[in-house]
Amino acid sequence: MKLDFSSDRILAVVAHPDDAELLCAGALARARSAGAAIAVCVLCNGDKGQPAKPIRNLASVRRREMAAAAKVLGAQLFSGKVPDGTLADSRVNRLFLTEVFRRFRPTLVLAHAPQDYHPDHRAASGLADAASWFCASRGYRTRSAPLPAAPALWWMDTIGMAGFEPGFYVDVTPFVAIKERMLACHKSQLARAGDRDFSPLADLMSRQLEARGAQACAVAAEAFATHNAFRRGRAW
Ligand SMILES: [Zn+2]
Numbered sequence: 305m306k307l308d309f310s311s312d313r314i315l316a317v318v319a320h321p322d323d324a325e326l327l328c329a330g331a332l333a334r335a336r337s338a339g340a341a342i343a344v345c346v347l348c349n350g351d352k353g354q355p356a357k358p359i360r361n362l363a364s365v366r367r368r369e370m371a372a373a374a375k376v377l378g379a380q381l382f383s384g385k386v387p388d389g390t391l392a393d394s395r396v397n398r399l400f401l402t403e404v405f406r407r408f409r410p411t412l413v414l415a416h417a418p419q420d421y422h423p424d425h426r427a428a429s430g431l432a433d434a435a436s437w438f439c440a441s442r443g444y445r446t447r448s449a450p451l452p453a454a455p456a457l458w459w460m461d462t463i464g465m466a467g468f469e470p471g472f473y474v475d476v477t478p479f480v481a482i483k484e485r486m487l488a489c490h491k492s493q494l495a496r497a498g499d500r501d502f503s504p505l506a507d508l509m510s511r512q513l514e515a516r517g518a519q520a521c522a523v524a525a526e527a528f529a530t531h532n533a534f535r536r537g538r539a540w
Contacts, residue, residue: 307474309335315343315410315455317401317432319391319424321350321366325373325487326509327460328414330476330526333483336378343408345382345401346370347428352388355495365492373489376482380408389423393430398438399446401431405439406448410455414528417459419467432457436536456538457531465512471529473520480513480524 314335316324324332324344336342350366359365367383374381382404386397405413415432416425438444440454462468476483487506488494497504513524520527530537 308338309412310339312340312411313343313409314340314412314414315345315405315408316460317345317347317413317415317428317435319346319348319416319422319428320353320388321346321348321370322487322490322493322505323416323425323463325483325490326463326505326512327416328526328528329377329483329486330479330513330524331414331474331528332377332379333479334474334476337479341380342377343380343382343410344370344374344377345384345404347384347397347401347431348386348388348391348424349384350388353493353496355492357495359492359495362492366490369490369492373486376486376489382408391424391427391431393427393434397427397431398434401435402438402444403446403448405435405455406446406451409451412456412458414458414460417462417468417529420462421464421466425462429459433531433533436531437533440535454535457533457536458528459531461512461516461527463512464508465515465527468527469529470516470519470527473516473522473525473527475517475520475522475524476513476526477517477523480510483509483513
């Protein structure tokens with residue numbers, strides 16, 4: 305199997321501002337360098353997860369950090385406004401995400417795994433599954449026109465790798481530096497360690513890249529699994 309992203313339009317659907325950096329930014333950067341169009345949709349506004357010294361207007365700070373990280377990647381950014389910890393697979397959120405799909409027109413969607421540890425991630429997973437189906441349904445009305453076909457859907461690894469059985473790996477060795485530069489944009493997240501010189505998130509990311517790489521004979525890899533639901537699977 306050889307991955308060719310050159311003609312893809314890839315949309316990552318994540319719950320929180322730094323999830324794409326940790327779980328799929330290497331694959332996105334690799335696809336971008338191959339010529340794919342990239343977008344990231346962050347469903348929650350990042351208003352919680354305060355460092356010990358609280359930051360005022362945290363959601364707007366997080367919005368600026370997301371924009372800076374998306375610029376490093378060369379990705380279009382779609383931002384949801386759902387407060388952290390309250391994301392649900394609801395009618396209004398399905399309509400919002402389906403409209404995002406119809407505006408960006410992805411051929412491939414990356415989303416949190418259904419068995420992820422975080423309730424917001426699991427809700428984002430259900431929403432991405434729903435939108436990947438309804439975006440191509442003529443009877444499901446949003447502002448933009450329905451897509452001609454449902455995009456393929458891949459589940460992402462979990463943070464810390466617990467409970468996720470990889471279906472395959474993407475070698476992201478040349479793109480680790482981009483992941484690190486993107487993560488560095490999230491200063492308010494990194495400040496949660498209380499010490500600017502120490503970043504547990506950066507450590508966690510590099511350990512996971514190394515561990516998944518070791519499983520796949522690569523220096524650094526990200527793990528995914530295909531969602532082989534009706535019309536969301538693909539033949540290679
Ligand atoms: Zn998250």
